[in-house]
Amino acid sequence: MHALVTNDDGIDSRGLGTLARVAVEAGLEVVVAAPDEEFSGASASLTALEADGRLWTHARRLEGLSGVRALGVEASPAFITFAAVHEAFGPAPGVVLSGINHGPNVGQAVLHSGTIGAALTARTHGIPSLAISCTSPEPVHLDTCATVAARALAWLLERPGDEAIVLSINVPDVPPDELRGLRPARLASFGAVQAEVGEIGEDHVTMTIRETDDELEPGTDAALTADGWATVTTLAAPCEVPDVDIAGLVDSGQRSIAAPWEVVQSTKE
Template sequence: MRVLVTNDDGIDSPGLAALTRVALEAGHDVVVAAPSREFSGASASLLGAQEDGRLVVEERTPPGLDGAVRSYAVDAAPGLIAFVAAYGGFGPKPHVVLSGINRGPNTGHAVLHSGTVGACLTASTHDIPGLAVSLVGHDPTHFDSAAAYAAQALGWLVESGGHDRVLNLNVPDLPLAQIQGLRPAHLARVGAVQAQVAHEDAGYLTVTYADVEHDEDPDSDATLVTRGWATISQLRAPVADAGVTLPELGPLG
């Protein structure tokens, strides 16, 4: 099975190599295509740098991997990388997209803004299932713990066969033996951070971010991961909502 591994932290992030090894150890044919620089918060953006109308791509091996894995540094957001991969930009169309391992959480409705998740949502619109993996901590180090749960989630994703399935996995930054286990979880009402906006001089706004200290929902992904559980949630790319009756009008002119 062909697997594309990408992320939003950039090709030099240690989580990228850890997630790539998960796919290799599962026996998959792996290609790495990750942003040449950090693209956190890029969502499913199709932003990319071009020279003479061509996307800038460089063959580069991520730290922690050897040259046997085909690897590309792309001056583009992860959503665009997944989009290009769906059209054969990095070899044959992948069967699965893995994104991460992200440094920090991707929980709650803030996943809308995540480049890690955005790559998988973009892939799903091209009938490619995806797994987004995040390691929850300010400066996380236990990538082996996230990789262990990612291996289990990848196996289930492959076996389930859903072409538009997107799984969002968050793992506490703890030694593997200290993690409580894996729990299905719904998205918290808010993400891991909230913003505050202040009006300054004319023409300026100051935006600051602070950690969310408490979520009242005991079964949300944000709450469970703070209690030492790895969480998994299934997401869907934007779809039309047929549950509401909208007005219909004739010509107005």
Template sequence: MRVLVTNDDGIESPGLAVLARVALDAGADEVVVAAPARDSSGASAALLGAERDGRLVVDRQDAPGLPGGVASFAVRAAPGMIAFVAAHGGFGPKPDLVLSGVNRGANTGHAVLHSGTVGAALSAATHGIRGMAVSLADARPQHWSTAGLYARHVLEWMRDRPHLPDRVVNLNVPDRPAGEVRGLRRAPLAAFGAVQARVHEVEHGNLMLTFSEHQASREQDTDAGLLLRGWATVTLLHAPAFDAEADLPESPGPLPGVTDAVSP
């Protein structure tokens, strides 16, 4: 098994080393770290990157605390782009698995659409690479080993289910000592997520954004609600897919055009 580890917090995050160790403990034959050179939070699955002379800018740089023998790169690109490049052989042979995180802060609710952590895993899934996004529910997490413990448990589940190449596992873990986490629960997405943005118009047409805790995050049986109550949560997400059962408009031939001029 070949594993790519990435994130959206950047190459300096200790969460990268946590997932690299998880992959090695799971028996990965090779682990490569490729993470944004700078924070790319909120990048979703964007294919953004900086080029020099037509080449994506990539530098050898060790993430903090990495186990020996793990190659590590700082890439001037969004995490979705990094996963895309990896799928096309940019960091060696195509990986079998992408581990994204461990993110500083939760990624819950439908707001995962905007997450660079989740976006990297979704980008990989569109190329037939299984992915897991892992997040710790604090902007300044302290209990990285708790995230590693739960990521290892979920990865063992994924290894027994190789038939899920177009799915992404989204794991959120409370920032607590492992003994204080209530357990692991399967959870649906909350209505939005942990925070909500509000747009305020100010003078001269300028806009200002403010962020506050979203009450929907307290929905008790969603990922956000369970996380607030001390549970680790796991959600299975779909990569973009065609819905063969959808009832959509069709036409057996060309649509009729407007033949008569319309009077003003």
């Protein structure tokens, strides 16, 4: 099976190399394609630097991954995934691995994560994916993350081929023998950090980003990782919510707009 390994921390991230080695050790045909610079907070944006319709890529060599094709791509993680699905970097991947992110991706704030955005983009194309993050912005124990990633990848590869699951995993930055285990978790109602508006001027607004001091909700990814557990949460790509009653909004079959549409034809001399 072909695998795409990407991230939002950039091609030089230590976590990216660690995750790529996990994929190689699992026997996958690996291509590493990651942003040539940090793209954190990109969500699933399809952003790329193009010239004359060309997406710019730069061949790289990653430590300990001789023989693995690695590219620094001038694009967001989601765009890279989108391009990979359309065979821009070789055969389309059968699985997408995103990370290992330096810093947590917990709570509803996963909406903004480029790491998660790449995984969800794979999901929209019917490809299973794994997004993994370490809770520390400067990880010390990436070997712990690698152990959890290998276990999750093995489970994912055993699933039916038509089941495109997204696993979001967060791992505490602790030695392997101090990790309490892997637990399912629901998303916390907030992320690891919060933004606050400070000074509001005529031409500027100051913003402060700080770690949240709110009480952690039991059973959530934020609470469990703080307590020494690795967590796994299954995510879904954007989808409709069918149980909302919108009967008072939509038409019943015949036009109910009060005024007919007016077609205006303009001419220029």
